[in-house]
Structure formats: C-alpha cells, structure tokens
Amino acid sequence: NTRPMVLSHQPIRFETAHSWNK
C-alpha cells in the first residue's frame, strides 16, 4: 500500500454477466 495500484482486472464469464440482467 505504498502507492495506488490496480491489483487485478478481469472479465466476468458471460453466463454470470447475463444473469445480472435477465
């Protein structure tokens, strides 16, 4: 925590993302 960092960035699997909306 000595500087601001992006620790990870990843896409969500389509099936999971799809269920958010429908």
Next chain:
Amino acid sequence: MARYVQKSSYESTHLDNEWIILNTDDYTVTKLNDIGGFCWSLLEAEQTLESLTQAVGREYLETKVSEREIEEFLSQLMECGLVKYAV
C-alpha cells in the same frame, strides 16, 4: 490541468483493505488496493492530479505518493474503463 472523474457510479465494495469494483457496462471486475480505492472514492467528483496527490498525502501520512504514480494509476483505471477525462 487535466481533470478526471468516474465513468459511471459502478458498484464497489471495500473488503480487507481491497476494493472490488463491478463494471456493469463492460462486465468486468477490478480489484484495487486501499490507496487505489481511496482515490476511486474521491473520483466520484472531478479531480486533478494535484488534488488527488494532496488528498492521499493527507489521508496516508506515512506514505509518499508522487503525482507521477497517481497519473500512472489513473491511466490504468482508464484502460479498465472505470475513469474518463472530465469534460
């Protein structure tokens, strides 16, 4: 002086000194460390490199964060689709 702001008010949660942000436009999850999350929360309003650096300096007294490091972090957030230049 460039100004930055969150692209949208995405859902975020703060757990164990890490911040998790759900981008519901691009369907991505981004994890930030504590200082990164602090910067993210400030970006709900428009910020400059200078204002962010000063705010981080006030909040984390024992940590020296340079404008260059903040700029690098903001570039990463822009690549992740979370931050944009304020118009």
